[in-house]
Amino acid sequence: MEIKNHRLKGKNIKYQESPNHSGKLKNGVPDTIVIHYTSGGSVEGAISTLCNPIIKASAHLVIGRDKSITQLVNFDTIAWHAGRSSYKGRNSFNNFSIGIEIDNAGKLEKSEAGYVAWFGRNYQSKDVIKAVHRNQSESTYWHKYTEDQIELVFEICEELIKTYPIELIVGHEEIAPSRKIDPGPAFPLDKLRTRLLSHNRAEDGSDEKIVFTQKMGVVTANRLNIRSDPWLGAKTVAPPLAGGTELKILDETNGWYHVDIVHKGWVSKKYVSS
Ligand SMILES: [Zn+2]
Structure with missing residues (x-):
């Protein structure tokens, strides 16, 4: 994957111009990447919406669940994705x-039949994560991103950082x-920033906690369930772990440890001393 003439080139990447754009970005920018979800049921639907002149919305890139990447606007041109926006003293992020x-x-939304999106489609629990949104206090249900999508976003951001003066x-x-x-909380935004924008870490101590180094832990409960995802409703991936079992802890999120013990899975942090 590489960027040439403000376009991303590589496998599964196509260009389909959206009419929804304005002038060129000024010198010294883009300096920011804004991550979104489409809130929809298909990548084709999202692309056609973002190319519809009546809707007046667009983005530079759309990442499908099928590993497809579609660029709609050149990287040196203003796309219409952020709307009214403000953060750390700056406004109008499209610019x-x-x-x-x-x-x-x-x-x-959880229902008897499963987990329902606003447009009515039902999703199975394997495609759902329960987590607390950074702007909310209660845990809710979210459609999972595919691992390929997350990997592609990391790769694309890396390329953008190489090419443009991205700071944020x-x-x-x-x-x-x-x-x-x-x-939303299903996307590992903090991990993306700390991994790719290392200078942020030095300036802002609060981000340092997010960098996780592997460590060992010991199960303190008599029996501890090991689950496919970090929430209580997720299915167990193996018989419960016995008290005193030693674990390699790979990662941590919202009170859960991702552990490796024959099977990889998630255990509640409360019952592990490390
Ligand atoms: Zn958005």
Whole structure:
């Protein structure tokens, strides 16, 4: 993957111009990447919406669940993805940012049949994560991104950072918190920033906690369930772990440890001493 003449080139990448754009970005920008989800049911639907002149919205890139990447606006041109936005003293993020839309249904409601998106489609529990949104206090249900999508976004951001003076990666939910909840807690935004923008870490000590180094832990409960995802409703991936079992802890999120013990899975942090 590489950027040439303000276009991303490589496998599964196509260009389809959206009429929804304005002038060129000024010198010295883009300096920011804004991450979004499409809040829809298909990448084709998202692309056609973002190319519809009546809707007046666009983004530079759309990432499908099928590993497809579609560029709609050149990186030196203003796309219309952020809307009214403000963060750390700056407004109107369209004027200096690259917008990346990821095909994802967004927030889901639990019902008897499963987990339902706002447009009525039902999702199975394997495609759902329960987590607390950074702007909310209660845990809710969210459509999972595919691992390929997350990997592609990391790769694309790396290329953008190589090519442009990118200083900041933010979620739409952070620059328009009263209106927007995308990309939501299913997207590893903090990990993306700390991994790719290492200078942020030095300036802002609060980000340092997010960098996780592997460590060992011991199960303190008599029996501890090991689950496919970091929430109580997720299915167990193996018989419960016995008290005293030693674990390699790979990662941590919202009170859960991702552990490796024959099977990889998630255990509640409360019952592990490390
Ligand atoms: Zn958005």
